[in-house]
Amino acid sequence: VTDRAARFCDHCGLPVGGGGHERTLDGAPRAFCCLGCGIAWRLAGPGGREGGSEASAFLARIGLGFVLSMLVMVIAWVPYLEPSAAEDETYRRFAPWATLIAATPVVWMLGGPFLWNAAAALRRGRLGADLLIGLGIFAAWAASIVALASGRPDALYLDTAAGLATLVTVGRWLEATAKEKAARRLREFLSDAERPATLLRDGAEAPVRAADLAPGDLVLVRPGEKVPADGVVVEGSALVDEAAMTGEPLPRAAHPGDEVVAPVIPTDGPLVVRVTAVGGGTRLGEVARVLARARAERSPVERLADRVSAVFVPGVVVLAGLVLARALAGGEGASQATLRALSVLVIACPCALAIATPLAVTAALGRLAERGVLVRSGAALAGLPRVRAVAFDQTGTLTVGRPSLADVGPTPGASEARVLRLAAAVEAASEHALGRGIVAAAAARGTAAATARDVRVVPGRGVEGTVADGASGEAVLVRVGSRAWLAPPGRPGAPPVADAPDEPASEVVVEAGGEIVGSLRLRDALRPSAAAAVAALAADGVRSVVLSGDSPAAVRAAAAALALPEAAARGGLLPGAKVEAVRALRAEAGGPVAFVGDGLNDAPALAAADLGIAVGSGTDLARETADVSLLGDDLSRLPGLFRAARRTRDAVRWNLFWAFAYNVVGLGVAVVTPLPPVFAALAMVASSVFVIGNSARLRAVLPDDLRSRS
Amino acid sequence: VLWTLLAAGFLGSLHCVGMCGGFVLALDRPGARPWRRAAGQATFHAGKTATYVLLGAGAGLFGGALVRAPWFPAAQAVLAVVAGVLMVAAGLQIAGVLREMPLGSLFGPSSPYGRAFRGALSARGAAAPFAAGALTGLLPCPLVYAFLAAALASGGLLPAMGTMAVLGLATVPALALVAALGAAVSPRARRRFVRVAGAVVVVLGLVTVARGVAPDALHAVFGHPRVGA
Numbered sequence: 001v002t003d004r005a006a007r008f009c010d011h012c013g014l015p016v017g018g019g020g021h022e023r024t025l026d027g028a029p030r031a032f033c034c035l036g037c038g039i040a041w042r043l044a045g046p047g048g049r050e051g052g053s054e055a056s057a058f059l060a061r062i063g064l065g066f067v068l069s070m071l072v073m074v075i076a077w078v079p080y081l082e083p084s085a086a087e088d089e090t091y092r093r094f095a096p097w098a099t100l101i102a103a104t105p106v107v108w109m110l111g112g113p114f115l116w117n118a119a120a121a122l123r124r125g126r127l128g129a130d131l132l133i134g135l136g137i138f139a140a141w142a143a144s145i146v147a148l149a150s151g152r153p154d155a156l157y158l159d160t161a162a163g164l165a166t167l168v169t170v171g172r173w174l175e176a177t178a179k180e181k182a183a184r185r186l187r188e189f190l191s192d193a194e195r196p197a198t199l200l201r202d203g204a205e206a207p208v209r210a211a212d213l214a215p216g217d218l219v220l221v222r223p224g225e226k227v228p229a230d231g232v233v234v235e236g237s238a239l240v241d242e243a244a245m246t247g248e249p250l251p252r253a254a255h256p257g258d259e260v261v262a263p264v265i266p267t268d269g270p271l272v273v274r275v276t277a278v279g280g281g282t283r284l285g286e287v288a289r290v291l292a293r294a295r296a297e298r299s300p301v302e303r304l305a306d307r308v309s310a311v312f313v314p315g316v317v318v319l320a321g322l323v324l325a326r327a328l329a330g331g332e333g334a335s336q337a338t339l340r341a342l343s344v345l346v347i348a349c350p351c352a353l354a355i356a357t358p359l360a361v362t363a364a365l366g367r368l369a370e371r372g373v374l375v376r377s378g379a380a381l382a383g384l385p386r387v388r389a390v391a392f393d394q395t396g397t398l399t400v401g402r403p404s405l406a407d408v409g410p411t412p413g414a415s416e417a418r419v420l421r422l423a424a425a426v427e428a429a430s431e432h433a434l435g436r437g438i439v440a441a442a443a444a445r446g447t448a449a450a451t452a453r454d455v456r457v458v459p460g461r462g463v464e465g466t467v468a469d470g471a472s473g474e475a476v477l478v479r480v481g482s483r484a485w486l487a488p489p490g491r492p493g494a495p496p497v498a499d500a501p502d503e504p505a506s507e508v509v510v511e512a513g514g515e516i517v518g519s520l521r522l523r524d525a526l527r528p529s530a531a532a533a534v535a536a537l538a539a540d541g542v543r544s545v546v547l548s549g550d551s552p553a554a555v556r557a558a559a560a561a562l563a564l565p566e567a568a569a570r571g572g573l574l575p576g577a578k579v580e581a582v583r584a585l586r587a588e589a590g591g592p593v594a595f596v597g598d599g600l601n602d603a604p605a606l607a608a609a610d611l612g613i614a615v616g617s618g619t620d621l622a623r624e625t626a627d628v629s630l631l632g633d634d635l636s637r638l639p640g641l642f643r644a645a646r647r648t649r650d651a652v653r654w655n656l657f658w659a660f661a662y663n664v665v666g667l668g669v670a671v672v673t674p675l676p677p678v679f680a681a682l683a684m685v686a687s688s689v690f691v692i693g694n695s696a697r698l699r700a701v702l703p704d705d706l707r708s709r710s
Numbered sequence: 711v712l713w714t715l716l717a718a719g720f721l722g723s724l725h726c727v728g729m730c731g732g733f734v735l736a737l738d739r740p741g742a743r744p745w746r747r748a749a750g751q752a753t754f755h756a757g758k759t760a761t762y763v764l765l766g767a768g769a770g771l772f773g774g775a776l777v778r779a780p781w782f783p784a785a786q787a788v789l790a791v792v793a794g795v796l797m798v799a800a801g802l803q804i805a806g807v808l809r810e811m812p813l814g815s816l817f818g819p820s821s822p823y824g825r826a827f828r829g830a831l832s833a834r835g836a837a838a839p840f841a842a843g844a845l846t847g848l849l850p851c852p853l854v855y856a857f858l859a860a861a862l863a864s865g866g867l868l869p870a871m872g873t874m875a876v877l878g879l880a881t882v883p884a885l886a887l888v889a890a891l892g893a894a895v896s897p898r899a900r901r902r903f904v905r906v907a908g909a910v911v912v913v914l915g916l917v918t919v920a921r922g923v924a925p926d927a928l929h930a931v932f933g934h935p936r937v938g939a
Contacts, residue, residue, distance in 0.1 A: 056829035063830060063841030067760045074767045074871075082774055082867040091868055102760070109837055 065166030111137035128306035136349020143342035150335035168354030197228035237460025238266035269459025356655035372631035380627035384645030388591030394548035403522035405441030410518035419518035476513035536639035719880025757843025759878025770870025793863035797915025803852035
């Protein structure tokens with residue numbers, strides 16, 4: 001041990017002395033003169049401070065409110081806590097002023113925002129819970145001042161005023177943090193303008209930002225990179241993954257002269273693209289504009305607490321006026337009559353009102369998030385039980401969004417197993433969606449595995465490689481690719497064109513040793529959970545409709561597989577038409593409509609619907625727009641989400657009932673006789689305890705709702 | 711006795727200058743107008759004092775309940791002895807002779823306390839200094855222990871709250887002048903002042919013990935046994 005006396009405290013600079021202590025913090029030995037300095041150094045020292053968030057400002061206000069409310073309550077409740085002390089002359093003289101000094105900052109700093117909000121809403125002609133709460137807090141404060149001024153220290157409502165302001169702020173904070181949390185988990189949407197791009201200038205590559213591109217520029221897009229702006233392919237061929245833009249899982253071949261739009265991704269070869277549109281001029285920019293418009297048009301869901309309050313507030317104000325008039329007519333003094341009227345306003349304000357909704361909603365949002373269901377706001381959750389119809393996007397939402405093998409068509413003389421084995425062998429090295437579907441099917445069917453050598457991707461066309469074929473194990477060149485490449489019109493042995501052109505399917509032709517041996521058709525299959533989800537929704541009285549850009553026949557087939565009537569299948573819709581279809585559906589169903597989708601092309605419809613639900617591999621923009629995000633692709637959680645939302649709504653209703661019940665009783669009493677202030681405080685505590693208990697119960701029963709009942 | 715407490719609080723707060731002064735400086739916004747900075751400081755002290763008074767209320771309620779309990783006639787004397795011993799221990803801790811209880815892990819940067827504290831230090835708005843002050847009041851500090859012991863011994867809700875309010879007020883001057891004092895008083899000199907404060911607390915503790923053991927002998931010297939009332 002070093003000579004402590006000669007060392008100085010790392011925090012305050014005092015000599016460390018005999019009572020000091022040493023610790024190794026941040027990798028260096030530190031000495032502190034006392035425990036407090038050790039803690040203080042770690043709290044305020046290097047790295048101790050972080051940016052001030054909205055939540056921390058809320059918490060600071062709650063801290064102030066909590067400490068001062070406790071202080072006010074201790075001082076005000078001395079007669080109950082220690083009756084002998086209440087006789088003390090100093091106490092009797094100073095306690096009322098002490099409580100006023102402690103309560104006033106709480107009333108203004110915590111209660112103020114409610115009143116300003118209410119005033120702003122009132123200017124727009126709306127009555128809400130904020131007004132009721134603000135009236136209650138300030139009536140309690142004003143009544144106390146009137147009481148003090150008129151020498152009635154027994155009629156102080158300052159403990160109620162401070163406690164009310166603190167509790168309702170806790171409610172607001174719960175709401176704000178729940179919202180913030182959901183938003184944070186969804187904030188993966190990268191700014192498109194910041195995306196890097198590779199500019200080709202005089203044959204040399206130069207890294208730039210997508211925002212700095214101009215029409216006419218040549219950009220190089222490597223496989224796996226996103227196309228930074230809309231343009232035309234001038235060099236190279238590749239299969240491009242357009243799922244981000246269209247939700248379409250099957251890649252499309254792009255050749256020189258074809259248009260590509262941001263942010264599609266070439267999968268098997270580089271493309272050189274001449275930029276034709278940037279920024280707001282791109283298709284992405286267009287979608288963003290449609291989105292902004294749709295969002296602006298959507299009316300906010302009115303909260304239940306606000307609707308109840310809108311009826312309650314005028315009644316209470318009128319009642320307070322009547323009490324005032326009667327007291328004045330009855331010969332009571334002006335201050336006494338004012339006190340009576342204000343006490344009516346105080347007792348009318350259900351303190352549990354402000355926590356009734358957020359407590360239940362926070363509990364529900366937490367439970368849902370545990371199941372991978374992210375609900376953006378309490379308003380979204382409240383809107384779910386009112387939904388009358390659900391519109392589903394087809395590709396990627398109802399379907400797997402991944403091509404899987406539908407059937408194998410061997411040419412005469414070849415077997416299914418051989419075709420699949422050869423195709424899987426060369427595709428095993430390939431990265432694109434069709435190849436993965438073929439390999440998966442081969443594995444699922446137990447086809448004997450083969451390995452290909454010298455595999456080469458022919459961009460935009462297919463794959464080729466050498467595989468040991470047949471019993472002899474002779475090495476043959478196998479090609480798997482598009483009909484245009486391997487079976488152009490007129491080539492002998494071309495497999496027949498499929499006879500069900502309406503079905504959304506992709507075809508690859510397989511060639512071995514220069515001879516066509518067959519073709520494989522891949523289709524995007526319905527999710528196994530889709531039919532059960534649609535049925536469960538129907539059982540709960542919610543009808544389902546399929547809105548899709550796919551061909552009408554394909555959508556009809558999907559609807560039939562889901563046991564939906566033909567009228568529920570609406571195919572061939574462009575993104576703009578989907579928005580119209582959602583609106584039409586709303587009119588038809590006579591109530592709010594939810595839209596379930598995943599692609600960028602669904603974003604406008606997600607925003608236009610009363611509730612947008614993004615699923616599966618939903619693109620960032622879709623998630624950004626949606627009110628609800630289902631992480632993962634299990635649709636069976638959808639009915640559970642609706643059930644949980646209904647149960648939450650019921651819990652909120654009960655909470656509100658109890659929040660009001662105590663106060664309605666108190667109100668009745670206050671009209672007849674002057675109410676002792678402690679009654680207001682007790683009503684506040686009793687209703688809050690009930691609301692907290694009921695919300696805890698909700699948290700306990702929700703998991704049952706979320707389990708699928710298939 | 712009130713003045714003795716005030717003096718002990720002031721001398722002891724020369725210790726706080728070092729420890730909590732950092733928080734005061736952290737809350738200070740040098741760019742703001744002077745009155746705003748002063749208001750921030752005042753709010754910080756109000757928060758700290760509010761916490762002290764609440765702690766005092768707890769101690770006073772507990773002490774008062776014991777004193778009035780019919781099954782515990784000797785409560786006043788026993789409380790005085792217990793509180794006196796606690797004060798002596800706290801005094802020795804203040805003076806740096808005795809080591810403190812290892813409570814540090816409860817207050818680490820990642821504990822709920824630590825997170826709340828850093829949130830309060832960085833939050834915007836007028837309530838932030840108050841919240842930071844209120845949390846500072848909870849930090850383990852022998853000076854606070856000494857006063858809490860005195861509050862416990864006072865045997866009543868109001869005197870206990872009064873005692874702790876005195877602590878809050880006594881530490882204001884030193885912390886308010888933290889910048890000036892930091893320069894004017896050398897660490898070694900501060901150390902000496904803090905030693906004196908510790909000694910004063912030890913003496914107060916001994917007096918409290920003595921009062922519990924032989925109340926009549928000291929009555930003439932110190933007057934009514936209630937502190938701060």
